[in-house]
Amino acid sequence: xxxxxxxxxxxxxxxxxxxxxxxxxxxxxxxxxxxxxxxxxxxxxxxxxxxxxxxxxxxxxxxxxxxxxxxxxxxxxxxxxxxxxxxxxxxxxxxxxxxxxxxxxxxxxxxxxxxxxxxxxxxxxxxxxxxxxxxxxxxxxxxxxxxxxxxxxxxxxxxxxxxxxxxxxxxxxxxxxxxxxxxxxxxxxxxxxxxxxxxxxxxxxxxxxxxxxxxxxxxxxxxxxxxxxxxxxxxxxxxxxxxxxxxxxxxxxxxxxxxxxxxxxxxxxxxxxxxxxxxxxxxxxxxxxxxxxxxxxxxxxxxxxxxxxxxxxxxxxxxxxxxxxxxxxxxxxx
Amino acid sequence: xxxxxxxxxxxxxxxxxxxxxxxxxxxxxxxxxxxxxxxxxxxxxxxxxxxxxxxxxxxxxxxxxxxxxxxxxxxxxxxxxxxxxxxxxxxxxxxxxxxxxxxxxxxxxxxxxxxxxxxxxxxxxxxxxxxxxxxxxxxxxxxxxxxxxxxxxxxxxxxxxxxxxxxxxxxxxxxxxxxxxxxxxxxxxxxxxxxxxxxxxxxxxxxxxxxxxxxxxxxxxxxxxxxxxxxxxxxxxxxxxxxxxxxxxxxxxxxxxxxxxxxxxxxxxxx
Numbered sequence: 001x002x003x004x005x006x007x008x009x010x011x012x013x014x015x016x017x018x019x020x021x022x023x024x025x026x027x028x029x030x031x032x033x034x035x036x037x038x039x040x041x042x043x044x045x046x047x048x049x050x051x052x053x054x055x056x057x058x059x060x061x062x063x064x065x066x067x068x069x070x071x072x073x074x075x076x077x078x079x080x081x082x083x084x085x086x087x088x089x090x091x092x093x094x095x096x097x098x099x100x101x102x103x104x105x106x107x108x109x110x111x112x113x114x115x116x117x118x119x120x121x122x123x124x125x126x127x128x129x130x131x132x133x134x135x136x137x138x139x140x141x142x143x144x145x146x147x148x149x150x151x152x153x154x155x156x157x158x159x160x161x162x163x164x165x166x167x168x169x170x171x172x173x174x175x176x177x178x179x180x181x182x183x184x185x186x187x188x189x190x191x192x193x194x195x196x197x198x199x200x201x202x203x204x205x206x207x208x209x210x211x212x213x214x215x216x217x218x219x220x221x222x223x224x225x226x227x228x229x230x231x232x233x234x235x236x237x238x239x240x241x242x243x244x245x246x247x248x249x250x251x252x253x254x255x256x257x258x259x260x261x262x263x264x265x266x267x268x269x270x271x272x273x274x275x276x277x278x279x280x281x282x283x284x285x286x287x288x289x290x291x292x293x294x295x296x297x298x299x300x301x302x303x304x305x306x307x308x309x310x311x312x313x314x315x316x317x318x319x320x321x322x323x324x325x326x327x328x329x330x331x332x333x334x
Numbered sequence: 335x336x337x338x339x340x341x342x343x344x345x346x347x348x349x350x351x352x353x354x355x356x357x358x359x360x361x362x363x364x365x366x367x368x369x370x371x372x373x374x375x376x377x378x379x380x381x382x383x384x385x386x387x388x389x390x391x392x393x394x395x396x397x398x399x400x401x402x403x404x405x406x407x408x409x410x411x412x413x414x415x416x417x418x419x420x421x422x423x424x425x426x427x428x429x430x431x432x433x434x435x436x437x438x439x440x441x442x443x444x445x446x447x448x449x450x451x452x453x454x455x456x457x458x459x460x461x462x463x464x465x466x467x468x469x470x471x472x473x474x475x476x477x478x479x480x481x482x483x484x485x486x487x488x489x490x491x492x493x494x495x496x497x498x499x500x501x502x503x504x505x506x507x508x509x510x511x512x513x514x515x516x517x518x519x520x521x522x523x524x525x526x527x528x529x530x531x532x533x534x535x536x537x538x539x540x541x542x543x544x545x546x547x548x549x550x551x552x553x554x555x556x557x558x559x560x561x562x563x564x565x566x567x568x569x570x571x572x573x574x575x576x577x578x579x580x581x582x583x584x585x586x587x588x589x590x591x592x593x594x595x596x597x598x599x600x601x602x603x604x605x
Contacts, residue, residue, distance in 0.1 A: 058429030062437065065422040065481060069441055072478040076455035083458055136354045139347040153586065154355065158362040160582045163539055164558045165575045168568075169361035172368070177377035179364060213358050263446065271448020273542055278562065288450045295454055295546070305458065308451045315448070 084306035093302065101306035111290065111307060115314060118286040121201055122269040125208040129265050130258060132209070133216035137257075141224035152221070159214045167278050170207040174198040174279070199281025207275050212268075216261040223257025224250070252333055259326055263319060270315055287311055366576035374566045387569040391577070394570055400557035401574070404538050407469055407553060411476040412534040418477070419484025419529055420522070426485075427492040428500075442482045452478070453546035460547070467549040475543040480533035487532060491525025 049056075059066075084101055087094040105111050140151045159166070173179045174197040181193035197203065227250060235245040273288035280286065287307065294304025372382040391397060422441060426434060444452060456475050460467065499521070503513040519526075541555040548556060561567035 054429045055432055058425045058431040061421050061425035061429070062431070065418040065441065065485075066437065068418060069443075069478065069481070072456070072474060073440075073443055073452075076452070076459040079459045079462060080451075080455040132354065132357075135347060135350050139351045143345065143347050149590070153590070155358070157583070158358045160535075161362050161365065161579055162555060162558060162575055164541060164555055164562065165365055165572070166362060168562055169365055172364050172376060173361050175377070179361075179378070182378035210358065210361060267446050268448055271450045273450050273545075274559075288448070291450055291454060295457065301454075301458065304454060308454060311448065312451060319446075 080305050081309060083302050084309045086302045088300045088302050101303045102310075104303060105306055105310055111287075111310075114285060114290055115287045115307075115311060117201070118270050118288070118311075119314065119318065121205055121208070121286065122266050122272075124205050125212065125269050126262050126266040128205070128209040129212055129216040130220070130261050133213060133220055133261065134258070137217050137220040137224055141221055141227075152218075155217055156214050163211060164274060164278075166211050167207055167275050170203065170210065170279055171198065174203055174206075198279060199284060201280070201284045203279045203281075204276050204284045204286070207279050208269050208272065211275065212265045215264045219260040219264065220254060220257040223254045223260075227253045248333060252330055255326060255330055259323070262322065266322075267315055267319070271311060365572050366579070369569060369572035369576045371569070374569055376565065376568055376572075387573040388577070391570040391573040396552075397557060397570060397574065400552045400554045403469055403551050404554035407473045407476060408534045408537040410473050411480055411537040412530045414473075415477045415480035415484045415533045416488075416526060416529045418481045419486075419488050419533075420526065422481070422485045423488035423492050424518075427489055428497070438485075441485060444479045445482050449479075449540075449542040450546075453543045456543070457546045467547055469548060469551050469553070471547045472544045472553060473537075475547050476537040476540055479540065479543065480536050483536060484529040484533050487529045488522060488525045491522050491528075495521045 083093070085097050085099070087096075087098055087100060136155070140148055140155075144151055161169075171178070175181070176193050176195065176198075178197070180197060181190070184190045185193065231249055231253070232245055235249045236242070240248065270286075271288045271291070272286060273292055276284050276286040276289055280289075291304050291307055291311070294300050294307065298304075367380075368376050369387050370383050370385070371380050372384040372386075373380075425431065426438060431437065453475065456471070456478075460471055465471065499517050500513055503517045504510070508516065539555060540553075541559065544553045544556055545559065552560070558571050561571050
């Protein structure tokens with residue numbers, strides 16, 4: 001995630017200094033207490049041990065958060081995984097191990113097909129948001145000299161509207177009596193409203209690309225902003241043209257932002273439920289709708305759990321492949 | 335931007351920026367437009383100006399109740415997740431912890447898991463434990479989602495300030511607790527405020543987790559979701575959306591104005 005190798009390296013160094021400093025401090029302290037009482041009590045020794053150990057103090061600070069996350073994250077995911085091997089029997093579960101849900105997933109092509117379609121749509125959305133966001137982020141990072149914050153706020157303002165209403169707005173744009181149709185009709189390009197605009201995978205793609213735009217711009221902007229400008233000057237001084245400077249210096253250095261943006265958009269959109277429900281129509285159904293129906297109308301929780309596990313598995317595999325690919329790209333170019 | 339550029343040869347990036355802004359603004363601007371439209375159907379052509387949907391918004395108890403539920407959950411979630419985020423951020427930035435990477439990665443998991451999967455996983459656990467669904471379960475789920483955001487915001491603020499300030503306070507005899515209150519807290523305060531605002535916003539707008547984990551008390555997004563199916567219930571919702579939008583715009587502008595005044599005062603006092 002954010003934060004490359006160098007900042008954490010610097011931090012480690014700083015921590016080392018701090019550790020040496022603290023060790024000295026505690027040695028002084030222990031010396032003082034030793035002179036006061038010849039043999040410190042067990043409680044005091046324990047306390048000193050605790051104070052002297054960075055790891056213990058760190059973990060005790062971390063423990064409330066970690067505990068909440070274990071209870072709220074690790075346990076539910078474990079239960080989800082377990083449930084995917086059970087079976088539904090009317091309102092009860094049959095709590096014996098079974099592969100049947102996974103067999104169902106692979107036997108009925110519909111699940112795999114819809115998962116594949118969801119991946120395809122999310123992939124398109126990711127590509128579109130990142131490609132559209134990059135020049136904008138570049139513009140703010142390199143061309144705007146003053147009031148960058150105003151531009152960043154300007155970018156995020158549309159996203160203060162509720163997510164549901166933003167998705168609904170595209171229904172207004174693309175609908176039968178929507179903005180696009182009314183506009184085309186009033187300039188006389190069409191006589192009847194176009195019906196193919198809404199309720200299909202393309203509508204889902206456009207809507208998602210709009211809804212997640214800010215998630216792509218901000219990480220890319222941050223990574224562009226961090227680039228040391230003297231590197232660019234050096235490349236130009238050494239005879240690279242503007243385009244090659246971009247390809248060989250700016251782009252590789254902004255890659256962490258591009259990667260973060262891609263993951264931030266791709267992973268949540270694969271499982272999106274709202275957008276396909278509102279603008280997808282029957283042909284725009286995504287895997288989120290299938291999972292929801294397993295917990296709703298179809299009422300087969302274990303199968304829903306198994307599908308979710310498969311979705312997570314697929315996403316993880318895709319993300320690993322993507323990270324490997326960008327790693328190769330960086331090695332080849334830089 | 336290059337000021338010497340003649341107007342007939344504009345900067346390509348600037349042109350692109352304007353097109354891009356149009357793309358992200360255009361759909362969203364139609365929502366307030368229809369909140370003033372004198373027709374209960376959300377379609378062109380426009381029928382004329384009216385404020386009746388704002389009046390109806392105020393007189394729809396269900397809508398106001400959902401709004402209150404969302405505010406309640408949002409405030410609780412903002413406070414709790416910022417607290418958890420602050421503890422984690424301090425632990426991670428101030429102590430050498432073995433397995434720092436995996437621990438942070440684990441806390442970040444809610445960011446990289448599709449919302450619907452987190453929702454059903456929590457739903458299964460909660461029903462298996464026989465805990466009744468309520469706004470509490472929604473709040474708990476939102477807290478899980480918001481804690482990593484809070485932690486990220488606070489880590490960047492914690493990393494930014496000089497540790498020797500804390501050490502100086504400790505050296506001068508303050509206790510660890512008082513050092514936190516009198517040195518660390520004031521310095522990370524902007525980060526805490528940013529984290530509170532961010533986590534409140536996330537919780538306030540979150541739909542999928544709430545959709546699966548609430549019983550009869552709707553949060554605002556759930557109310558909006560249910561009214562999107564009934565065309566006649568939409569205009570008051572659009573009115574509310576416009577109101578919230580204007581309110582948040584005022585709040586953010588005010589915050590930015592305060593920040594700028596602070597910066598000006600700091601620079602004029604010669605520090």
